[in-house]
Amino acid sequence: MELVWSTEDLKIAGRPHPGFPILLWDTMESCAPVNQFIRHYLVRGKIGSKKSWPSTGRAMYDFFSFLQAHELDWQDVNRGEAKTLLAGYRDYCLNECQLKPSTTRQRLSYVCSFYEYALLQGWVRRLPFEYESRAVKSMKGLLTHVDASGGMHATKNIMPRSHRTHPKFLRMDEIRALMSVVKNPHHRMMIHFALQTGLRRAEIATFPMAYIIDPDKLTRNTRNIEIHLDPYDGYGICTKGKKPRTIYISRKFLSILYRYVVQIRGERASLTDNKHRQLFLNHFGQPYADNGKRIERIVRELGKRADIKVYPHMLRHTYATHTLSRLQKSSGKIDPLVFLMRQLGHSSIDTTMIYAHLVNELADDAVLAYDDELHEYWEAA
Incomplete structure (x- = not known):
């Protein structure tokens, strides 16, 4: 029996728990195995960051909602010639929901982990998927000579x-357009800060004022x-994976x-009696909560005013691309990629290498004046 579905099929009652993703679904009889899996999968450290826990719960809830909408049993793994449960869910995500392949892959990875756990528990007799060999990018670096994979995985x-897509970044004309619509001095400073440092959203939201010296x-x-x-x-900076690192900023930007x-900053700081340590405060004089989710909305709303699609991580990509371009064209002794890797806090040079491809898209010589132009916009404001 083939899987047939439509958007109307998925009007499912019940909602996932908003906090810890234990799936308390009154409408789903199969919640007990999922709850047990999630406790095992998350509490035992399968995912290091608790920020990823809700996405696990949402993925499992979505998959079981799909099954219930089509009156399918999650234990029906022996379907013969029929489309497997996971193949049907994959096609639904890609075709009906128009989700990105990366999002679909993430959801399926959680579901596959659930079935691997179910197999160990004896709940199913086999996995609803198999393994196949696919070509992958060959390994480069110190251990290249011991790679016996033959480019297959x-x-x-x-x-x-x-299909790997290159990150998006702002060109200088787009930076000008964005800066021109920012009237709020606090928002302007945040965007300038992101463009000058390449820090992540959470790092910007928790950046301590104590780091700023005369x-x-x-x-x-x-x-x-x-x-x-x-x-x-003790100052509260929130870096990815709680890994410390050293960044460099220019003396000119430190003055700004x-x-x-x-x-x-004192204007907002005076709105509350608390002496907050964070550099950036919201309009209530409080630090930005939830790792700066409000900053995300601020940047996106400003982008709409400038008719540009932009978000905080895109400002990070912008910093990385223009900085790498500038370093590659200078005569300094520092390795541009190594410097950028350390500045961004990447654990592997391979992650930083993606910006080398973006640099080729910069044909305008004005990128050489990236740092100076940013200061010009700031001084003229």
Whole structure:
């Protein structure tokens, strides 16, 4: 029996729990095995970051909603010639819901882990998927000579093929357009900060004011200033994976940040009696909650005013692309990719390499003046 579905089929009653993703679904008799799996999968550290827990719960809820809508049994793994449960769910995600292949792959990875756990528990007799060999990008680096994979990798056959897309970044004319619509000095400083440092949204939201020092107290020949981002120093910076790292900012930009702290930030800080440590505060004088989700909305709304699709992580890509381009065209002794990898906090140079492809898209010589132009917009505001 083939799977047939429509959007109307998925009007399912019941909602997932909003907090810890234990799936308390009164409408689903199969919730007990899922609850047991999630406790095992999450609490035992299968996913290191608790921020990823809700996505696991949502993926499982969505899959079982799909099954219930079509009156399918999750234990029906021996379907013969019929389309497997996971293949049907995959096609539904891609064709009906128009989800990105990456999103579909993430959901399916959780579902596959559930079935692997179910097999160990004896709830099913076999897995509803098989493995096949697919070509992958060959490994480069120190251990290249011991790679015996032949460029092939065992992959679950129900997974949609992945096609790597390059991250999007803003060109200089788009940066100008975005900066021109930012009237709020606090929002303007946040965007400038993101473009000058490449920090992640959560890092911007939790960046401590204590890291900003008076540049006049530094020696005159100091051009670049080291700032150590340490989640364990008591100031509250939230880096990815709680990994400390050192970033560099120019003396000129440090002067801009210091003026912001002295002349502008106090306006918002005075709205509350609490002395908050974060550099950026919301319109209530409070730190941005939930790792800066409000910052996400602010940047997207400003982008709409400038008729540009932009979000905080795109500002990070913009910093990385233009900085790499500038470093590659300079005569310095530093390795551009290594510097950028450390600045961005990447654990592998392969992640940073993606920006080398983006640099080729920059044909305008104006990118050489990226840093100076940003300062011009700031000074003219």
